[in-house]
Amino acid sequence: MNRRKFVQNSGLTALSALLGAEIVFGNYLPEGYIPLGLQDPDPFKLFNKDPEMVVLNDKPWNIESLAHHLDDKITPNRYMFIRNNGNIPESIDLKAWTLTFDGESVQKPKSYTLADLKSKFPQYTYQLTLECGGNGRAEFDPPAKGNQWTVGAVACAEWTGVRLRDLLNDVGVKGDAVYIGYHAADTHLSGDPKKEPISRGMPMAKALQDETLVAFRMNGEDIPLAHGHPLRLVAGGWPASVSGKWLTGISVRNKVHDGPKMTGDSYKVPCNPVAPGDKVAEEDMCIIESMPVKSLITYPKTGATLPLGKSLSFRGHAWAGELEVTQMLYSIDFGSTWKECALEAPVNRLAWQHFSATAKFPKKGYYEVWARAVDSRGNAQPMVLPGWNPKGYLNNACHRIAVKVV
Numbered sequence: 048m049n050r051r052k053f054v055q056n057s058g059l060t061a062l063s064a065l066l067g068a069e070i071v072f073g074n075y076l077p078e079g080y081i082p083l084g085l086q087d088p089d090p091f092k093l094f095n096k097d098p099e100m101v102v103l104n105d106k107p108w109n110i111e112s113l114a115h116h117l118d119d120k121i122t123p124n125r126y127m128f129i130r131n132n133g134n135i136p137e138s139i140d141l142k143a144w145t146l147t148f149d150g151e152s153v154q155k156p157k158s159y160t161l162a163d164l165k166s167k168f169p170q171y172t173y174q175l176t177l178e179c180g181g182n183g184r185a186e187f188d189p190p191a192k193g194n195q196w197t198v199g200a201v202a203c204a205e206w207t208g209v210r211l212r213d214l215l216n217d218v219g220v221k222g223d224a225v226y227i228g229y230h231a232a233d234t235h236l237s238g239d240p241k242k243e244p245i246s247r248g249m250p251m252a253k254a255l256q257d258e259t260l261v262a263f264r265m266n267g268e269d270i271p272l273a274h275g276h277p278l279r280l281v282a283g284g285w286p287a288s289v290s291g292k293w294l295t296g297i298s299v300r301n302k303v304h305d306g307p308k309m310t311g312d313s314y315k316v317p318c319n320p321v322a323p324g325d326k327v328a329e330e331d332m333c334i335i336e337s338m339p340v341k342s343l344i345t346y347p348k349t350g351a352t353l354p355l356g357k358s359l360s361f362r363g364h365a366w367a368g369e370l371e372v373t374q375m376l377y378s379i380d381f382g383s384t385w386k387e388c389a390l391e392a393p394v395n396r397l398a399w400q401h402f403s404a405t406a407k408f409p410k411k412g413y414y415e416v417w418a419r420a421v422d423s424r425g426n427a428q429p430m431v432l433p434g435w436n437p438k439g440y441l442n443n444a445c446h447r448i449a450v451k452v453v
């Protein structure tokens with residue numbers, strides 16, 4: 048994204064939002080003039096992110112958080128990772144914004160304005176865990192191409208919106224509907240206006256869940272620009288690529304949606320395990336649905352030092368896609384023995400769960416604390432790396448922090 052052009056083309060409301068204050072005489076701004084407060088903004092200022100976050104790519108913007116940024120029970124905007132496939136929409140007209148339902152399996156296409164969505168349907172708020180399918184990619188060997196996410200492409204914010212199910216009922220869906228696909232206002236990196244950067248979707252069963260929202264608020268405020276302002280699909284527990292930002296359309300399909308990043312090997316893993324480095328035929332690749340069981344130690348930071356005789360209280364979050372985490376374990380001896388952590392129930396389905404424990408260390412030296420979550424079907428996180436796959440998805444290895452006892 049050309050930052051200068053982006054700022055130039057943004058409306059007054061967007062500029063005010065970026066500045067964090069109303070531009071009082073904004074109507075008198077000379078055309079093309081960039082307010083001083085926004086000249087050459089760095090991405091952290093532009094997106095209101097903590098400057099300690101890590102930029103993995105600037106065209107498009109991909110920014111990840113560090114484990115300790117994710118310590119809050121509900122992830123605040125300034126610590127939320129950004130994953131973009133194209134350019135952020137450069138001007139957003141709230142009055143003209145519409146969400147259009149179409150596709151083979153709608154009775155008749157129908158459009159809604161933002162005002163329609165907010166006034167005609169009941170609103171719901173859920174905490175929903177969104178994790179990029181490629182989170183943890185950096186660890187795979189042989190390496191996989193793409194953003195080298197370590198652990199920070201995950202967040203659990205509080206989303207408010209209307210149920211996709213209520214909208215689909217209002218539109219009228221035919222009996223042969225199998226999938227929905229989203230369309231959005233971001234633009235392709237090539238600049239070709241006919242190309243969508245990404246248009247993914249989900250089977251009807253996921254689309255019809257209580258928690259699948261067409262959201263307009265995040266953490267009690269308008270959704271921040273980088274996270275999909277003014278409208279976003281949110282489908283917790285599935286690869287976050289299913290949660291379309293800057294949502295303008297939903298196609299109800301009579302077959303698996305075939306938009307960009309639904310086909311080829313995008314967001315797919317081998318249906319059966321393969322050896323590292325193997326080539327896998329397209330028909331042997333399966334679309335990722337529910338994300339695997341995983342956890343993150345968010346306090347303390349890796350590298351903590353502690354005097355001998357003092358115990359270490361640590362904490363974090365655990366999540367398991369569509370399932371619940373039923374047990375949370377930790378090890379200080381590289382996985383040879385495990386002890387139980389205290390584990391909270393989720394606030395609602397698809398929200399991450401909080402864990403904590405206190406570890407004691409027998410003598411001075413170097414230790415690692417490993418955290419391991421187990422889901423309601425008995426699946427546990429692999430200790431070091433899960434099955435290799437060509438695109439480096441679904442690394443749910445145990446998170447580890449280093450601790451020195453001195």
Ligand SMILES: Nc1nc2c(c(=O)[nH]1)N[C@H]1C(S)=C(S)[C@@H](COP(=O)(O)O)O[C@H]1N2
Nearest residue numbers: 128129130131132179231274287288291292
């Ligand atoms: N329109 C649109 N929606 C999108 C994307 C995108 O590039 N464009 N990226 C997807 C991917 S791959 C992820 S992981 C999440 C990231 O959400 P976030 O940037 O709000 O954390 O948004 C998803 N929704």
Ligand SMILES: [Mo]
Nearest residue numbers: 130179180288
């Ligand atoms: Mo993603």
